[in-house]
Amino acid sequence: EVQLVESGGGLVQPGGSLRLSCAASGFTFSNYWMHWVRQAPGKGLVWVSRINSDGSTTNYADSVKGRFTISRDNAKNTLYLQMNGLRAGDTAVYYCARDLVGPTSYWGQGTLVTVSS
Amino acid sequence: QTVVTQEPSLTVSPGGTVTLTCASSTGAVTSGYFPNWFQQKPGQAPRALIYSTNNKHSWTPARFSGSLLGGKAALTLSGVQPEDEAEYYCLLYYGAAQAWVFGGGTKLTVL
Numbered sequence: 001e002v003q004l005v006e007s008g009g010g011l012v013q014p015g016g017s018l019r020l021s022c023a024a025s026g027f028t029f030s031n032y033w034m035h036w037v038r039q040a041p042g043k044g045l046v047w048v049s050r051i052n053s054d055g056s057t058t059n060y061a062d063s064v065k066g067r068f069t070i071s072r073d074n075a076k077n078t079l080y081l082q083m084n085g086l087r088a089g090d091t092a093v094y095y096c097a098r099d100l101v102g103p104t105s106y107w108g109q110g111t112l113v114t115v116s117s
Numbered sequence: 118q119t120v121v122t123q124e125p126s127l128t129v130s131p132g133g134t135v136t137l138t139c140a141s142s143t144g145a146v147t148s149g150y151f152p153n154w155f156q157q158k159p160g161q162a163p164r165a166l167i168y169s170t171n172n173k174h175s176w177t178p179a180r181f182s183g184s185l186l187g188g189k190a191a192l193t194l195s196g197v198q199p200e201d202e203a204e205y206y207c208l209l210y211y212g213a214a215q216a217w218v219f220g221g222g223t224k225l226t227v228l
Binding site: 107 | 204
């Protein structure tokens, strides 16, 4: 069974850092592009970042470029999102997704990040 | 700043047909934007419905279809069911920026 389990969310002060993880199981993780998508409370979906199967290509939304870094460890079947310089506007549920825009799309259940003093 | 625009809300009667659209601030939406559609119900993670304009996932009910219509991406629901009440999001690819952008979402009410 395919599973994506996000973790690492929590309360952090403005300007702080947090690293999210997404543990994958039930499929060959190293074959897939992976994405992060976020959703502020009561708001819409926002694409954040993507990484290709071997980690050599990454892309970011303008709103997080230079502050967030996506990475992956295919040996550990885990996707990461390192978030630095956090702002109140980064408060959201963060979802990881496999093959977001392809035939084998699958989403995790998300982890909540709250940026507040 | 690229903006993807959807109808904020639509209402449809059970058994009826409704079309949701997705427009780009950069101009006409073409297949090169690889339009995707997602459904999200309250308290749940989103679920993919349509990829690359008109391709259905194995779990997508037959009553859902994707297309291009008048310079926009479109999601048509034919024979709407009560369980189709949800928020629907489109997603477009902007190749020059190598970035994806979601629309603001359409809240579909079945009444």
